[in-house]
Amino acid sequence: SLPKTATIIEVGPRDGLQNEKNEVPTDVKLRFIESLQKAGILEMEVTSFVSPKWVPQMGDAAEVMGKVHRTGRQFVLAPNARGIENAIASGADSIAVFVGVTDSFNKKNINRSTAESMEGLAPQIRRLKEDGLFVRACISTAFHCPFEGPVDPDRTLGLCREFAGLGVDELSVADTIGMADPSESYSLFGRLKEELPDMLITAHFHDTRKMALANILASLQAGVDRFDTSAGGLGGCPFAPGATGNVATEDVVYMLERMGVSTGVSVAGVCRAVDEVAGFVTRPLSSGMYNLHQNG
């Protein structure tokens, strides 16, 4: 049976805008975020404290954090000690660290092997937990790697266990390049829910091959009730060749509500938020519900 409620973690302002060709002005990002909050979003990745040389689109992270309305939970991504320090200085209380299961992806993304990243992050995570912050761990290439191909689920589970041992609050497990199929999703998330019953487990699907909604249904059936989604279906990691947008928030909310799984999020409200940024993004917005909204 399906859960009665599910939580949407909006990642559009971060995953969505990090991969855009144009730099979206900070005040537009802030209007986008506020509009998403008005649509009922309570948890959101608002920005990332990464090197502006690597990801210029997130160069205004401190300004975004300084001006964002603090309703609900604002996550900020940080890849290393420097990013965590800057995030805390900006007033963040919920930090998302991110590591890939495969070395080749992790090196392209954060210039370290997976083990080197974990070695650097372990003392940071312990300190964040001692100081009472919320720590989310994002696990990239959990199913497939753009460089190494299919990933053995035991390796993904191993990295998840390692993070659990460090005391993180949440694992966001990602299909970075949108290659997972529903049976793989059901199997991996089923195992995670069984092995780590007290952990918040979140599914992060990119929709490259249009399998994300099917993967979400399969994950729901495996007991997952938290989903990372991106308004308008924006998104993609600049260091994962072939990665396109995350599954669209408005499509996921529509599907869940139709099935009687309550999200507290308004489809129309999310579409109005997408209107705020649509003029600034260069890619076509391909979500079903946003297209209906535009054709009015």
Ligand code: HMG
């Ligand atoms: P590096 O070049 O190895 O860094 O990059 P470094 O430690 O050698 O430092 C080099 C310079 O960067 C120094 O400055 C540092 O101070 C500076 P310089 O002395 O040359 O002037 N620096 C920083 N500046 C600002 N913020 C920082 C920071 N760290 C160092 N945090 C680094 C390593 C991790 C910095 C770089 O690779 C990086 O920023 N990578 C970020 C990549 C990224 O943002 N990817 C997208 C997010 S992950 C994602 O999308 C996947 C996800 O959605 C899940 C999924 O779908 O799979 C989460």
Ligand code: MG
């Ligand atoms: Mg992503």
